[in-house]
Amino acid sequence: MAGEGKPDGGWAAAAGEGVMLPASMVLVQLFSVVLVLLSKLALGAGMRPFALLAYRNLVGAVAVAPLAFVFERKHRKIPGIVEWCWISLNATFGVILSMGLYYYGLQSTSATYSVIFLNMIPIVTSIVATIFRVEKLVLRNWPGKAKLLGIITCVGGTMVVSFYKGKLLHHPWPSHLLKFHSHDESGPHAYHRNMVAGTLFLCGSCLGYAFWFIIQVRLAKVFPSRYWATTLTCLSGSLQAFVIGILINPTKSVWTIKWNLQLLTVVYSGVFNTGVSFVLMSWAVKHRGPIYPSMFNSLSLIAMVIMDSVLLGTSIFLGCILGTSFIIVGLYAFLLGKGTELKQAAAVQNTDNKQDNRDGTEQRGDEILRSIA
Template structure:
């Protein structure tokens, strides 16, 4: 009976993680659809970005101030500079460009590019010497194949359309030439967004080594992003109408994106990483693409094409292949080498570092921040031989 109860508890724990990750993808789906609707109705991109991170800052602040209050005193000018760069590359550039691309295309089309971020990050890290291809190994070949499939899928979606069909009868006929012009411009925005996200992850890898405090870092980055977004937005558009908020879908989207898509999602993913490892959340990202495709076609009456479905399939297969190979590679690197005569000496500061996964998608932050700190066990005192001899003589 006890064994059965333990098995049930294990299954429930596993299902909790699964439900959490499905919830993250549902939240991401809602964010893409809401953002697409309000951007299509003229919402200013940087007003949305600024207000979103005001809400995110307020939501993350209690966690940073209660649990990591002392870490805020460790912020030096050097750390502040790198946090500033994280906000600039990952929010102002990457998120801003993504919103502009989403505005000119569709939610499904834009979400396809989000799944290319791990591949672009892998390419950048390889060029910079932070990652090795390992083409002589099976894992290296699978990673390369997965990257090629993702790129092939992106090219298929961009260049090939094929037969068009609709699931819902509520579709709207648009000017084809204008739509094509918007798609080309939106594709450029989305490609630049992917490259900005890749730079964002590379910078985060550096920052996590010097400031490994997830809540404090997110709190500071959100504040910096709020100021940056306001400054850039005012430089682009100073009209009061662009910054005005009303009790409408725009306000709902701002609170939804700040509280759920940023703060709640961050907590869900950090909890999942501690339970299942850093790559586990990445495996669920293609589900958002499927959810967005179905929801956009049914609710918004968006057209679907053979080319988009084929490209979507190639991206999902390529991404899963790449992430699976990357997981196996990290596992192999983490295992001790039985051929080594001596174990490597511990670091001087006593902190055991973890292998960094550079290919996590946008929502999965640095895995080193979420992994529990190993507990140091004090070595047993060594008895001297002279003490033992004295004890024997006394006996």
Template sequence: MRQNLCEIVERMKVVIVLLMVQAALAGVIVFYKLAVVEGMSMRVLIAYRFIFATACITPLAFIFERESKANLTWKVVFQGILSGLFGGALGPNLFIASLSVTSSTYATAMSNLVPIATFILAAILRLERLGIKTLAGQAKLWGTLLSIGGAMILTFYKGKELNLWSTNINIVKHGGHHHTSTRHAAVGDQVLGSLLALASCLAFAIWYIIHAKMGENYPFTYSASALFCITASIEATIYTIITDRNWSDWKLGWNLRLLSVVYTGAVGSGLTVVLMSWCLRLRGPLFVSIFNPLTLVYVAIVGSLIFDEKLSIGSIIG
């Protein structure tokens, strides 16, 4: 009996870890929203996020995986650069661009397309077999079609707002930039936000594929994660310096900005990237990506509790 229970726990270990990862990533989106209200540049926050993640992970790689240096090849370095580009510079920046013209719940809902994009890319690269005549293949096909349909509903249909529960709490009301944030949410171009979110989904799907391949060539969880964070921090910082030359945006104090940077860096990138690298090596990119929609559940609950965001019929159906 005890042996069977241990086997079940062992098989469920990856699932439990991915549930924790999605909860942590939902926290990142919440801090993104709070940082926007605080007036912080999102591009600066993303650059800081990977800088802090690098500071957290790199020492662990040196301590626990010293032998990884001998296995570091130029191929792995190139994969790390691409991983940092799509998962660090492009994906998050496209997502926050979408977040700026939509709501946190909506932008997160569009990330449901990440598993579809990952599946299509994996099938093209022959990392995933469709097997249309099998039950598993049919489930993948119908899941893809349903996800695309849900994203289209989210994009073009809003419907009546629903008030499932109300705490009458909106912590962003106390921020000096609340009016601007609300105005953007009210008049933002939903189609533009959807296109940005789709581009973000594609970037993250490519990141899943590249990072999984890097894990095959370089099976060192901490070192692979550190390589990703190092390249992501460099690329994101260069992009931010080019597009945002207001040096006062880089100033941090003992305030919400620092808390946002620490959480998104240490937890949102440091911890989650290590855990996802481990899961990608064990179960592959498609299995890891199918947990993305869970972030929507966490964000919708938190958003309705502390941001007073309303769920619409279109959001729920989508």
């Protein structure tokens, strides 16, 4: 009877993990949707992007620091000059460029339009990594062809969303529930100018994220404590955002946070999108690999199309639906190819490790025989 309990317990644990893992990733996407909506409202109400960025990362550092003290108590250390350089560089690309440019793009465009570019980050990262020869795009096998097809489809979908509106679609739900008005739009010419500038900001944000992911690989080698590195990156990013924000606009009122939507956005983004989401995504990557969290990105895109229309009154056009569909199909084609490549690389590495162990065992056996002789 005792021996039968273990398989049952293992099955129950596997079943629970099979439910909790996708549920946690859906929760992460929900956090992202709410954050984008709150950020759009806060920026539309007059909050400056670098003020939001500075306070958000300060709260994020406070949220992640306890995890570093609990899980990395024995491995935590004061970084040296080289480690500090990589942490500062990580903050520059991961906070200032990626998030900062994203907030400016979100301020000039719509929530739905900005989330489309968030879904393009894995594609842009792969292109940048291929250009700098961090990874290879092999077209001789089907995973490489699937990645290329996904890249082309995603880029095409983004171009459809950006340059083609099409017919205005009528939806059955009530819209504009939050009565949101952006005081930046003063006519069709201003709107077009904002969209062009916003698109450039969002493209720059994607590039910032791409370089950030590549830098994180190097940072993990020189400073492997993930929670401690995240805490220090948030602090460094917050400091950089304060300096840049004050140089842009030193007015005291810009940096004053009151008990309103701005404070809610700061606290929510720091706790949930930096703290809780980081833990959930780390757990998912540990059990399912680095591709697993990206597989749920389409949920935030679909949810944002609906919520942006319901809450903020953003019109839905046929071009948005077609382009979004292309992006989702292309993203999954790319992730399928990328995931297969990672599995093949892991299988080759396991084979090499087994061969090395076998060679080492044979060598030790020969040494024992020679010593006996």
